[in-house]
Amino acid sequence: MEPKYFVTIHAADARALRELAGFALDLFQATASAREQDHRIEGLITLPDVSRLVAAGYRVTVEAPEAARARAQETASLGEWLADMGEE
Amino acid sequence: MPYLSTAAIQGAMQHLATTYPALVQLVPLPEPSVEGRAINALKLANGSGPNRRGVLFLGGVHARELVNPDALIALATRICQSYTGNTDIVLGGKTYPATTVKLLVDTMDVFMLPLVNPDGRTYVQAPSGYPWWRKNRRVNAGSSCLGVDLNRNFEFLHASGIGTSADPCIDVFKGPAAFSEPETRNVRWMLDTFTNIRGMVDVHSYAELVLHPWGDDDTQTTDPAQNFQNPAFDGLRGNPGDGAYREYMEAPDRDWFISAGNAMRDAIAAVRGHSYTVEPAVLLYPTSGTSKDYSYARHIVDTGKAKVFAYTLETGQEFQPPDAEAAQIIHEVCAGLTQFCLSLLCLAESVAADALTDAELDGLRGFRDDVLARSPVGRRYLARLVRHTPELLDALAADEALRGRFVGLLREAGALVSDGDRETVPEDLTGRADLFLRDLGKGRGNSALGRLLRQLRSDLKAFPERTIRQGLQELERERPVPRAEPAGAGTPSPR
Numbered sequence: 299m300e301p302k303y304f305v306t307i308h309a310a311d312a313r314a315l316r317e318l319a320g321f322a323l324d325l326f327q328a329t330a331s332a333r334e335q336d337h338r339i340e341g342l343i344t345l346p347d348v349s350r351l352v353a354a355g356y357r358v359t360v361e362a363p364e365a366a367r368a369r370a371q372e373t374a375s376l377g378e379w380l381a382d383m384g385e386e
Numbered sequence: 387m388p389y390l391s392t393a394a395i396q397g398a399m400q401h402l403a404t405t406y407p408a409l410v411q412l413v414p415l416p417e418p419s420v421e422g423r424a425i426n427a428l429k430l431a432n433g434s435g436p437n438r439r440g441v442l443f444l445g446g447v448h449a450r451e452l453v454n455p456d457a458l459i460a461l462a463t464r465i466c467q468s469y470t471g472n473t474d475i476v477l478g479g480k481t482y483p484a485t486t487v488k489l490l491v492d493t494m495d496v497f498m499l500p501l502v503n504p505d506g507r508t509y510v511q512a513p514s515g516y517p518w519w520r521k522n523r524r525v526n527a528g529s530s531c532l533g534v535d536l537n538r539n540f541e542f543l544h545a546s547g548i549g550t551s552a553d554p555c556i557d558v559f560k561g562p563a564a565f566s567e568p569e570t571r572n573v574r575w576m577l578d579t580f581t582n583i584r585g586m587v588d589v590h591s592y593a594e595l596v597l598h599p600w601g602d603d604d605t606q607t608t609d610p611a612q613n614f615q616n617p618a619f620d621g622l623r624g625n626p627g628d629g630a631y632r633e634y635m636e637a638p639d640r641d642w643f644i645s646a647g648n649a650m651r652d653a654i655a656a657v658r659g660h661s662y663t664v665e666p667a668v669l670l671y672p673t674s675g676t677s678k679d680y681s682y683a684r685h686i687v688d689t690g691k692a693k694v695f696a697y698t699l700e701t702g703q704e705f706q707p708p709d710a711e712a713a714q715i716i717h718e719v720c721a722g723l724t725q726f727c728l729s730l731l732c733l734a735e736s737v738a739a740d741a742l743t744d745a746e747l748d749g750l751r752g753f754r755d756d757v758l759a760r761s762p763v764g765r766r767y768l769a770r771l772v773r774h775t776p777e778l779l780d781a782l783a784a785d786e787a788l789r790g791r792f793v794g795l796l797r798e799a800g801a802l803v804s805d806g807d808r809e810t811v812p813e814d815l816t817g818r819a820d821l822f823l824r825d826l827g828k829g830r831g832n833s834a835l836g837r838l839l840r841q842l843r844s845d846l847k848a849f850p851e852r853t854i855r856q857g858l859q860e861l862e863r864e865r866p867v868p869r870a871e872p873a874g875a876g877t878p879s880p881r
Contacts, residue, residue: 302518312670316670316672319549322555322556324518324557326592327671328590328592328593328597328622328700329592330669337670339670364518367704367706368517369517369708370389370452370511371511371517372519373387373388373389373394374387374388374389374390374391374394375391375394376393376394379390379518380396381400382387383460383463384467385467
């Protein structure tokens with residue numbers, strides 16, 4: 299599987315931001331924001347996706363490789379959790 | 387603390403039901419997940435009765451958003467510990483006194499469905515899984531791609547395709563039909579079964595947002611014809627800002643959403659200073675098929691159903707924050723959701739339910755919804771009451787004499803409004819109300835509540851020998867409420 303990166307995508311305006319939906323990418327809709335002239339959204343995409351977006355006129359900031367933010371393997375047992383909550 | 391596994395979440399729910407049997411009930415949901423896992427909800431309550439309001443919290447709809455189910459389990463645990471141990475809930479800089487928690491548990495049914503999508507979480511946490519999986523684990527007919535985005539699978543403009551995809555390989559795949567998934571049908575079952583539910587928060591990550599309806603397009607309060615059920619506008623929705631279509635919402639509802647949303651925001655900010663943004667869900671990216679819009683729209687589709695004020699809370703700044711940050715977010719979620727419960731509480735019902743008859747309570751509810759909520763001045767006061775309900779409840783819970791005076795005033799006010807607001811307000815009643823507000827405000831100085839109580843005392847001068855409606859009109863003449871003050875208005879939740 300192609301490695302992915304957490305990115306921020308900058309669009310020229312709100313319309314361009316919404317048109318990102320046509321790229322069929324994993325974009326985090328709740329992060330869409332507009333501050334002054336900066337319309338942006340965060341997402342998790344591959345480097346070829348970055349190239350596609352740049353070619354289409356978007357500016358992309360690569361924030362972090364996916365592994366840097368993956369903590370799904372850090373799990374607690376029920377016993378550990380109960381102790382931490384003062385339940386046992 | 388690392389994240390709970392799917393099995394540990396189930397275990398924690400069972401633990402709470404076993405350890406606190408008087409407070410916690412395990413609610414088995416009717417359908418297992420697509421991979422056959424049993425799904426449970428929790429009901430936290432002490433007591434029963436027809437006047438109790440319910441609230442529903444959802445977590446774990448999106449698999450990769452790991453902190454939120456843990457937050458709901460933590461909230462349930464803290465409530466139980468507070469209630470049984472008579473201890474305050476301390477969440478960083480935000481504290482909920484034990485008296486407030488007791489009142490909440492004694493007067494409300496708190497339903498939690500901490501892990502809507504157990505298959506997704508199991509896959510995310512599996513060594514061979516994918517940490518960024520969002521959907522459930524549905525095997526899609528005719529496709530090699532798995533999963534349906536559960537928060538695009540609810541019955542709200544599902545066919546429109548707004549903000550969704552019909553391609554199973556896309557993360558926002560909406561599924562072949564609304565409620566095609568057992569996990570979303572379980573949520574619908576909760577709303578259908580527990581008809582006292584009046585508020586819902588679906589906890590997601592991330593972006594530090596408190597989102598309220600609508601999600602499909604901009605909101606307006608003037609043209610009821612522009613609504614999601616009107617086929618004349620099919621094809622025009624989903625383009626916020628273009629003015630071609632804006633989703634209708636009654637003004638008092640919009641105001642309530644903003645007021646209660648602001649109260650959540652403030653409670654969250656008190657934990658450690660992070661200020662969540664309260665806004666309509668659409669803003670820049672329209673959506674359809676979400677739990678929030680579906681839950682709120684139910685009473686519009688079927689007027690026999692209760693109105694549910696529904697939100698999406700987007701917690702934190704990443705999907706899987708490190709331990710220390712996750713702990714802070716859990717505090718924020720606990721604060722925001724506790725505050726939301728308090729916003730849903732009715733001050734009169736909570737303090738005076740045992741002292742007033744059902745007819746008296748009905749009269750007061752009618753006055754609130756039919757008179758106060760329809761007056762700009764009344765809405766402004768109701769919004770402020772929503773904001774200060776916890777403080778007021780604490781003050782009244784701690785002082786029996788003050789509580790008795792409050793109940794007495796409510797009873798007299800109820801009698802005045804029970805006959806269609808035709809009776810004028812006697813001067814001695816406003817005098818006693820003034821003394822009550824003075825005593826309630828003692829020690830509150832220039833705090834927001836102190837200022838509100840002083841304002842109320844000043845406004846009482848408009849009421850002697852007028853009906854309450856006339857008094858409100860007089861206040862409106864004296865001090866018109868600016869039209870652009872949606873955040874300052876609101877109504878308590880509906881009957």
